[in-house]
Amino acid sequence: MISQRLATASTIPFVLALLAEGESYGYRLIQRVRALSDGELDWSEGMLYPVLHRLTREGLVEARWDDEGGGRRRRYYRLTAEGRAALDAERAEWERVQHALAALWSPRHA
């Protein structure tokens, strides 16, 4: 299982990247990241929703309510143009980190 520290650090890029695939809602995001990581990343709801709400406040994500029938409402989130810019910036940062670590851990370096 991936450490809580790394899971927390990667939450925002994951959320932005998942929403770049299309609009989604909290429960589906949790299931999706669990499937993508083969169960290694197990987000808690208490971690995800504050992040979604923060990104919404900052204008990177926008939310809409959808009537699911039977009096049920579901909040869908989707990326804004600013959110896409933020995703690009996050991706660039993570790729730099990945590149540096890959270089450091490559057999040639060792």
Place this chain on the structure above:
Amino acid sequence: MREPQFAPKEERDTGRTHEAPEPAHAADDPLAPHLAAWRAAARARGLAVDELDEGADHLRAAIERELVRGSALEDACARAVDALGDPALLASDRRAAQRSASISRWIGSCLAGAFVAGFLGWNAPMEGFLDGRSLALVLGLFVTGLWASFGPTTTARALLGRGTTDATETVAVLARAYALAWTSGVLATLLGAFVELSMLSTPEALATGLARAALALLYGALLAELVIAPRRALLGARA
């Protein structure tokens, strides 16, 4: 049917009860009483209606998944509500966000804006395209808006690119800064125009005064397009 167990874990453990004055639900919906019980407990802990709806929808999805896996209803409910955690934490997140835009922050931001406007506007030069008072007003409004939105530390970190920068945070601040620069220019122009129009006793000075007021729009545009926009473009280029 057993009593709904869709309340936070500690309430189940302590045996405390709660009322569930929730909207009417379909009689053939076995989850409805459990969700209503959770909503009542969560509302008592300070969750707003939107948060209640989102939490209830999440719990329903989680319970349905557990049921598909073969869990008993009560077990599914208990597991789902435990996974969701204490509703008070979700409410505290909202309260923290509200606090961040609290009166004290607004006072701080207004003082900062007034300081910037006063500092620059004091004995400000007025020559050609340089009107110190308009510039001071634009910058004062700009600083007030950004400070109120993000606070001084985040604003400075994102605009100056110093300290521990957060890419997502920087994008959000710069987007707001760009919009605020234009807005400040428009507001300062309108304010200036009102001031000039209120002094119709000296009509010969009106044209000059209105022209000076219009300069504020130019300053706002320059701030947005020559200061903020390149920074945003640089961030995009790096990405």
